[in-house]
Amino acid sequence: MTSSSNPPSASDAGRHPFLQGLSKHRGAPPTAVVIFGASGDLTARKLIPAVYNLAYDNLLPADFFLVGFGRKEIPDAEFRNLAGAAVKEFSRRELKDEVWKRVAEHTSYVAGAYDDKAAFDRLAAHIKEIEKGVGREVQSLFYISTPPSVFEPILKNLGASGLAERYNGKGHQSKVVIEKPFGRDLASAQELNATLRSVFAETQVYRIDHYLGKETVQDLLVQRFANAIFEPLWNRNFIDSVQITVGEDLGVGTRAGYYEQSGCLRDMIQNHTMQLLTLTAMEPPVSLDAEGVRDEKVKVLKAIQPLALGPSGDVARAQYAAGLIGGKPVPGYLQEAGISAQSATETYAAMRLSINNWRWQGVPFYLRSGKRLPRRVSEIAVQFKRPPGTLFAAEDGRFDLAANTLSFQIQPDEGLSLILNGKIPGLETRMQPVKMSFRYATTFGSNTPEAYERLVLDAMIGDGTLFIRGDETEASWKLCTPVLDFWREQGRNGMESYPAGSWGPAGADALLAKNNHVWRQP
Amino acid sequence: MNKQEIFEALPGLEVPVGSISRGLAQMWGESAAHGRPAPAAEDSKAIQVNFVLLLGLRTTTADAVRQFETAVKFSRRHPSRVVVLCPLPDEAGAKEIRAKVYGECTIGRTKEDTRCCEFVMLCYPASLRTFLENQVSVCLSTDLPLYFWAHGFYSSARMADYNYLMTRSKRMLIDSATAPADALSFPWPRPEAVCDLAHARLLPVRQSLGQFLSRYPMDALCGDLRTVTVTHGSAHPAEARVLLGWVKERMDRCAGNRADYLLKAPEGVPAESLSLIFGYAGKKEFSWKADFKKSHALFEADLGSGRTLLPAAVSLLPAENALSEAMFF
Numbered sequence: 001m002t003s004s005s006n007p008p009s010a011s012d013a014g015r016h017p018f019l020q021g022l023s024k025h026r027g028a029p030p031t032a033v034v035i036f037g038a039s040g041d042l043t044a045r046k047l048i049p050a051v052y053n054l055a056y057d058n059l060l061p062a063d064f065f066l067v068g069f070g071r072k073e074i075p076d077a078e079f080r081n082l083a084g085a086a087v088k089e090f091s092r093r094e095l096k097d098e099v100w101k102r103v104a105e106h107t108s109y110v111a112g113a114y115d116d117k118a119a120f121d122r123l124a125a126h127i128k129e130i131e132k133g134v135g136r137e138v139q140s141l142f143y144i145s146t147p148p149s150v151f152e153p154i155l156k157n158l159g160a161s162g163l164a165e166r167y168n169g170k171g172h173q174s175k176v177v178i179e180k181p182f183g184r185d186l187a188s189a190q191e192l193n194a195t196l197r198s199v200f201a202e203t204q205v206y207r208i209d210h211y212l213g214k215e216t217v218q219d220l221l222v223q224r225f226a227n228a229i230f231e232p233l234w235n236r237n238f239i240d241s242v243q244i245t246v247g248e249d250l251g252v253g254t255r256a257g258y259y260e261q262s263g264c265l266r267d268m269i270q271n272h273t274m275q276l277l278t279l280t281a282m283e284p285p286v287s288l289d290a291e292g293v294r295d296e297k298v299k300v301l302k303a304i305q306p307l308a309l310g311p312s313g314d315v316a317r318a319q320y321a322a323g324l325i326g327g328k329p330v331p332g333y334l335q336e337a338g339i340s341a342q343s344a345t346e347t348y349a350a351m352r353l354s355i356n357n358w359r360w361q362g363v364p365f366y367l368r369s370g371k372r373l374p375r376r377v378s379e380i381a382v383q384f385k386r387p388p389g390t391l392f393a394a395e396d397g398r399f400d401l402a403a404n405t406l407s408f409q410i411q412p413d414e415g416l417s418l419i420l421n422g423k424i425p426g427l428e429t430r431m432q433p434v435k436m437s438f439r440y441a442t443t444f445g446s447n448t449p450e451a452y453e454r455l456v457l458d459a460m461i462g463d464g465t466l467f468i469r470g471d472e473t474e475a476s477w478k479l480c481t482p483v484l485d486f487w488r489e490q491g492r493n494g495m496e497s498y499p500a501g502s503w504g505p506a507g508a509d510a511l512l513a514k515n516n517h518v519w520r521q522p
Numbered sequence: 523m524n525k526q527e528i529f530e531a532l533p534g535l536e537v538p539v540g541s542i543s544r545g546l547a548q549m550w551g552e553s554a555a556h557g558r559p560a561p562a563a564e565d566s567k568a569i570q571v572n573f574v575l576l577l578g579l580r581t582t583t584a585d586a587v588r589q590f591e592t593a594v595k596f597s598r599r600h601p602s603r604v605v606v607l608c609p610l611p612d613e614a615g616a617k618e619i620r621a622k623v624y625g626e627c628t629i630g631r632t633k634e635d636t637r638c639c640e641f642v643m644l645c646y647p648a649s650l651r652t653f654l655e656n657q658v659s660v661c662l663s664t665d666l667p668l669y670f671w672a673h674g675f676y677s678s679a680r681m682a683d684y685n686y687l688m689t690r691s692k693r694m695l696i697d698s699a700t701a702p703a704d705a706l707s708f709p710w711p712r713p714e715a716v717c718d719l720a721h722a723r724l725l726p727v728r729q730s731l732g733q734f735l736s737r738y739p740m741d742a743l744c745g746d747l748r749t750v751t752v753t754h755g756s757a758h759p760a761e762a763r764v765l766l767g768w769v770k771e772r773m774d775r776c777a778g779n780r781a782d783y784l785l786k787a788p789e790g791v792p793a794e795s796l797s798l799i800f801g802y803a804g805k806k807e808f809s810w811k812a813d814f815k816k817s818h819a820l821f822e823a824d825l826g827s828g829r830t831l832l833p834a835a836v837s838l839l840p841a842e843n844a845l846s847e848a849m850f851f
Contacts, residue, residue, distance in 0.1 A: 016736035017772040023851065026729040029737065058726050061733045062821070062834035098817070102835055135823075135830035136737050441635040443570060443601065 028460045029172040030063035031139045032127050036154050037146035038068030038079065038109065042179065044086035046210075047145060050452035052087045056099045057449075059457055063134045068109040069123060079109035092450060114146070115153040120161035127163070139172035141459055145179055152195050159199035168201075177206040177459050180271050181262070182468070185484055186477040193470040206459045207468040211272045211378075213451025215440065216414045218466070220279050220380070221293075223408070223416065230406070231284075233384065235359045240403060241517055242280060243366045243381045246273050246410075247373035249325055251500070252347070256338030264317070264349040265487075268369035270480045272378075274301070275468070276410070277365060280380055281355055290464035294472060301475035303357040309486040314353070316496065316507035317346035317487060320372035323500030330372065330500045344492045347371040350508040351483075364515055368508060372500035378410035379522045392421075392431060402433035407522070415439040526616070528577060528586040529608045529645035534624030542642055542661060545623045559627035561638040569640075571849070572662040573602045574670045574687055579611055580700075581674030589673050590641075595842035597639030598628045603663045607654070608645040616647040619657060648683075655686045669849050671695040678708035685711060693717050695848050699760035720760040721768075722848040723838045727761075728768060730834055731798070731810060734821055742825045743808075744776030749801035751784040755793040758814075761838065762787070762796060769798065812836045 012020040019027040033051065035043050054060050068079050084104060088095045110126055112119020131138045140163060144154055158164040158176065167173045176196075183189030196205050211217055224230055233239065246268050252259045259267070278297035285292035307314040321332040333339060333347050348370030355365060384404040392401050405419045415438045422434040440448070458466055496505035503521055512518055537545030553560040575593050577586045586608070593604055610616050622645075627638040642661045646654060662668065670691040675681055678701075681688065688694050688711050696705050697719040710716050735743060750769055754762035762785055770783050794815040800808040806826055812819035819836040823829070839847060 016732075017740060017775050018732040018735040020772075022725075022729055022732050026725075027732060027736065029733070058729070058835075058837075062730060062832055098835075134832060135828045441630065442637060445599065445630050445635055445637060 024461055024463065025059060025457055028059065028061050028064075028457065029139050030061050030134060030136055031141055031172075031460050032065040032067055032130055033141045033143060033456070033460070034067045034069055034123065034127075035143045035145055036069050036114065036150075037144070038070040039072055039074065039082070040070075040145055042145045043068075044082070045090045046450070046452045047143065047456070048083045048086040049091040050450060050456050052091050052095070052100060052103060053093060053449065053453050054457055055103045056093055056096065060103075063136065063138065064103075064106060065130050065138070066103060066107040067123070067126065067130075068107075069119075070109075070111065071113055073111045074109050076108045080104045080107050083107060114150045114157070117157050117160055120157040120163060124161045124163050127166075137167060137172060139460070140166055140174045142174065142176045143456075143459075144176065148181055148192075151178065151192060155195050155199050164199045164204070171462060173204060174200075175204050175206060175459055175462065176200055177208055177456075177467075179208055181266060182207055182271075182473040183477060184262075184266060186474065186481040189473050189477045193474065196470070202470055203462075203464070205467075205470070206455075206464060207470075207473065208455055209271050209275055209468055210451040210455065211275055211410070212466040212468075213453075213455040214410060214414075215448055216408060216410045216416075217276065217279065219416075220276075220408055221288075224280075225284055236361055236363050238384055239363055240383045240385045241364045241366065241515065242277075242383070243520055244273055244276050244280070244368070244379075245381075245520070245522060246276070246369040246378045247376060247522075248371050249373060249376050249501075251320065251325075251330060251372050252333065252336050252339065256336060259347075260339060260343060260345050263345040264347055264369050264371070265480055265484060269349050269351070269367060270476050271468075273367050273369055274476045274479075276378075276380055277353070277367060278472075280382070281360055281365065283359065288465065290467075293465050294469045298469070298472050298475055299357075300355060301472065301479065303355050303360075304479055305354045305356050307351060307353070307479065307483055309483065311494075312510075314351055314511065315483050316348075316350045316505060316511055317494070318348040318370075318496035318498050318505035318507065319343070319345070320347050320370070320500045321497040323372065323502060325372060325374075325501045332497070332500065333371075342492065344487070344490075344495060346487070346495065348373075348498060348504050348508070350504060350511055352511045352514075364512075364517070366512060366517070366519070368504060368519070370498075370504055373503060374501050374521075376412065377522050379407050379520075380410070381405055381407040381520050381522070383517075401431060407520075409522075413439060414441065526610065526614065526620075526645060527583045528581060529620060529622065529643060531583045531587055532590055532606065532608075532622065532624070532643050534622035534641065534643055536620065536622050539619050539621045539644075539657065542621055542623060545621070546625065546640055546642075549623050549625055553625070553627075559629055559636055559638075560625075561627060561636070569601050569603050569663050569666060571600060571602050572666050572668040573597070573604045574607065574658065574662075574668065574691075575604060576607045576609075576670070576672045576675065576684065576687075578673060578675030579609060580676050585674065592841040592845065593641075593671075594626065594639070595840075596845045597641075598626075598637065599842070600846065601637045602639050603661070603666070604639060604641045605658055605661045606641060606643040607658075608643060609651070610645060610647045612648050614647060616645075619644055619646040619650055619653070621645075651683050658687070667692045669693050669695065671845070672701075673697065674700065675702065677702055678704045678710075681710075688712065688715075691715060693849050695719055695845065697760070698764070717848040718764065719841075719844050719848055720764045722844040723841075724761055724764055724768070725839050725844075725847050726837055727765065727796070727812070730819065730836055731769075734810075734823075734832070734834075735808075738825050738827075740776055742806075742827070743800070744773055744779050744781075746803040746806060747773065747776075747779060747781045747800055748803055749782045749784060749799075751786060751797075751799045751801065753786045753788065753791065753795075753797045753799070755791045755795040756787070757793040758796050759787065765796065765798065814838060 110123045183192050278300045281300045282296040285296045319333040334341050350368035353365040408416045417435050417437040419433050421431050424430045424432050496507045498505040550560040622643040624641040629636050668691045670687040694716045699720050752762045752766040773779050795813050797811040808823045810821050817837050819834045821832040
């Protein structure tokens with residue numbers, strides 16, 4: 001009978017006997033999560049609701065503590081009230097008093113400047129006090145949810161106060177989670193990594209890209225490596241091209257200041273889109289542990305050929321012009337509040353990548369992302385080569401033979417679909433593409449855990465699989481930085497425009513036209 | 523008791539056994555016609571699992587309705603094709619198999635999040651059980667995994683009638699709280715596939731204890747250990763037995779551990795209580811005391827590194843969640 005009498009499984013080897021037989025996610029050690037930027041938007045919208053939902057699902061240890069850290073002076077009680085209000089407003093589940101009470105009882109706040117060592121000493125004393133209260137060693141998880149300008153002082157003070165090195169070498173050693181951007185080019189990414197490594201070992205660092213916490217992104221690996229019908233075809237012999245789209249229908253909104261300094265390549269392509277690319281193209285890892293997966297992702301990034309720049313190159317950029325979104329007129333990027341009329345910041349970027357390895361030689365990977373596209377959509381579309389056309393190659397159009405396309409919808413309408421060719425019923429042999437769909441919501445329900453719930457818990461249990469390693473960020477920046485440098489030199493030269501509500505500029509179409517491909521309109 | 527009462531008490535529309543598929547289609551058609559949610563054709567692909575629930579001869583009508591409701595709740599989360607088997611004793615005099623169909627859709631947060639489950643209830647005299655295998659097979663969704671929950675059966679040996687389910691199921695679920703005494707030691711055809719729902723219900727307890735005790739090295743837990751005592755109220759004898767076995771299996775990994783393992787059910791303790799106490803020769807101590815009625819537990823420990831007093835929330839998994847746990851994990 002499968003119960004306590006079973007011998008430990010291979011995945012349990014090395015675990016404490018009292019954790020064996022439990023999912024690794026049910027074995028989080030006593031933890032204090034310290035949020036830097038505790039009064040920020042991300043904390044309210046994502047982090048506090050994630051903690052609440054983990055408590056709701058009984059996935060937090062009984063000795064879990066939440067500590068806010070920020071520049072504002074906020075009494076503990078007020079921070080608890082703010083946190084409770086955030087749960088009410090943003091949690092996927094309604095606030096249940098008995099669940100929230102358990103979290104709130106262990107929630108506190110420490111005020112201080114990020115460059116004030118004394119404030120970090122106070123934080124260290126506060127964590128020691130917590131430990132004394134529970135009578136056991138407590139893991140510290142530092143979540144840096146601040147603008148990048150203060151990453152460095154926070155990291156340095158975590159080091160100087162001794163907080164970074166608590167219980168080093170043990171499973172419950174201190175850990176740090178940082179939010180993107182991980183630099184704004186290769187040099188700054190290297191600098192950030194150097195600062196991180198001066199304080200923390202790489203195994204203590206969790207660089208978060210919330211895309212990796214999405215169920216559909218994780219499902220990509222399952223679909224690839226757990227289905228015998230796909231993996232044998234996943235190479236240059238059968239795949240014609242791959243398109244990855246991360247589109248938004250929103251404009252720049254109130255983020256003009258940030259966006260002008262960032263642009264689409266930094267904001268979306270270098271991180272989210274590249275992560276989707278690596279998971280699509282990577283070789284099977286030797287195991288599903290963090291290093292096995294991340295090693296393979298880095299190999300893919302390193303195999304991507306440098307991009308050709310200039311006319312007829314591998315990249316396109318554009319800004320949205322006035323147009324229609326949802327039937328309503330919207331202004332162009334240069335007319336948005338806070339945007340300079342001479343802005344050279346791209347709101348759309350597309351690129352054609354060649355991966356120079358055995359599996360992908362000759363298969364173009366097309367990446368695009370943009371604001372003010374017709375709809376919010378993230379998808380990976382794998383287009384297979386057509387079968388030899390000897391049987392169904394009549395030139396009179398009787399045979400509408402479509403390329404088989406497997407598309408993963410990352411968001412919204414999470415799921416996947418496969419285009420097959422089928423016979424139209426009737427005496428004549430006529431064909432038509434038909435679509436087979438699998439939708440997460442229909443099969444598993446839509447109230448699935450948010451990406452941040454999974455990622456916060458993964459960091460607590462020390463599983464870095466869904467986080468980005470330092471060399472991954474640098475490999476990605478190494479590819480993107482020459483493009484950014486080139487665009488900076490060009491200023492507005494070569495900047496195209498596309499009407500808001502369209503799928504992008506003509507230059508992006510030209511990237512695909514060379515190979516007789518066209519962009520999908522997902 | 524007239525055992526057909528169970529079949530009568532379960533909800534659904536009686537249909538001829540030869541027209542179950544048509545009956546299901548008609549049921550959904552009527553649902554849609556009355557404006558109730560019903561699956562569009564493509565949504566029928568959403569079924570995840572086949573699930574057979576046997577309501578054995580020990581099952582009372584009220585109990586059957588309760589287990590059926592648990593299966594419905596489970597199916598709302600995991601869209602299933604459920605076949606409910608309602609056997610009749612030979613002396614009931616029935617000569618034919620009867621069938622009922624039932625279905626419901628749950629609308630989630632979005633309109634795409636509409637998940638539907640389908641139930642087929644079969645009521646049959648024991649004499650016709652040799653024909654049952656084929657009848658069940660046509661009710662299940664081809665190629666999807668099969669799970670078998672055997673509830674309310676008198677004797678493990680008589681379960682041989684359902685060998686075809688026990689050998690094909692990914693998991694066979696029983697509940698040692700209600701199963702006959704020999705169920706835990708019975709030579710089931712695939713013992714590795716048999717899961718005890720009492721063990722699944724204890725997941726939050728095992729997790730809470732695991733998180734707490736795993737902070738101590740096993741030497742600290744086992745050294746000088748003399749007794750491990752699980753005390754329970756009247757509502758949880760099965761959970762107490764499973765908990766004691768779970769702790770023993772872990773403590774037995776310590777070389778030289780010779781502790782006594784005791785199960786106690788003293789009078790006067792609250793029905794919903796469960797506790798675990800380690801008795802040591804020296805000054806060390808550990809206790810965990812839970813009251814499920816109050817959803818509250820208290821750890822008290824001094825295992826050589828200082829005294830800890832830690833209140834914690836605790837509950838047993840609800841029945842439908844215990845089913846998911848036993849099936850999928």
